[in-house]
Amino acid sequence: MITVVGIPGNRRVELFRAAAVAAGLPEPAVVGWRDVCAGRFDLDPGSLVRLESPGEDAEVDRMFRGAGRAAEHGEIVGLAAWYAGFMAAARRVEHAATGPLTTPVDELAVLFDKRRCHALLGAHGVPVPDGFAARGYEEVRAAGWPRVFVKPAHGSSASGVIALAFNRGRVSAYTSAALDGSKLYNELRVHHYTDEHTVAAIIDRLGADGLHVERWLPKAAHAGKVFDLRVVVIAGRASHVVARTSRTPLTNLHLGNARGDLAGIRAAAGEERWAAAMATCERAAACFPGSLHVGVDLMFAAGYGGHAVAEVNAFGDLLPGLLVDGRDTYAAEVAALRHWTVTA
Incomplete structure (x- = not known):
């Protein structure tokens, strides 16, 4: 049952x-x-x-x-x-x-805390961007990193995520967050801010609940758009993969982005690099041994010269219409249950 x-x-x-x-x-x-x-x-x-x-x-x-x-x-x-x-x-x-x-609560607690998840992955040798915890804009700026991603510690679906760049005293920030008076909202489109006061206000508002900051890894591009991969790992094996492409640094599909040409990306990466990337996703999933499935967000660096894991998601398996061997993610998970052994 x-x-x-x-x-x-x-x-x-x-x-x-x-x-x-x-x-x-x-x-x-x-x-x-x-x-x-x-x-x-x-x-x-x-x-x-x-x-x-x-x-x-x-x-x-x-x-x-x-x-x-x-x-x-x-x-x-x-x-x-x-x-x-x-x-x-x-x-x-x-x-x-x-x-x-199928998802132990101890593992769920880590998956929904980007700071803890990043630390766990790094401790197990999974390639991740350099990162640190912060509480506000001044801490982010004081780090001296020219390009960063600022993420709410407990956010999801890119809510409040900011791709932030500093250049000769100027700032450039891409985010779906928007201020309306004293309130901050997540919208279904990406805004580009260049006013430092506005950027600082958004980050400080998010910082009250904790931030995770990562070095910005320049992503590989295909057909004129940058991309990353959502890889659903089921019972330890990389199963369903979708490429998320964008003309902005934020690739989440609900922000008006599109699925990319996965076969073309795989061919461009080459089988050796592709296999290494899938092995990394499986290593990331292995950090959560009690979970039947996780969704791993993997980034190829520009020119496919390396890769890193950006996120691991507890509920990252909603990929409607994507079939592998005739099964969607849910059918594959049900099939895996027949021989799945809890290892946590």
């Missing part, structure tokens, strides 16, 4: 349930994050538990944040409180479960 803890009716939940049924398994039960937060849920004894993304539900977002002011749609605020609430809810599930979780 499988239980999915997620947002009832959400496409992530429904795609996984459909994959399980198509594989001949009993239809998974669904427990909503709202019910978990309220303490009104039960798990079937011995059920395998899949934790699914809590996103796209404003009420769950409010419940995670607790008694503080609820965030408006798209508002970036209280990320540390959201993280604490999410982890507390996940622990409730863990304590109630008598069967295994």
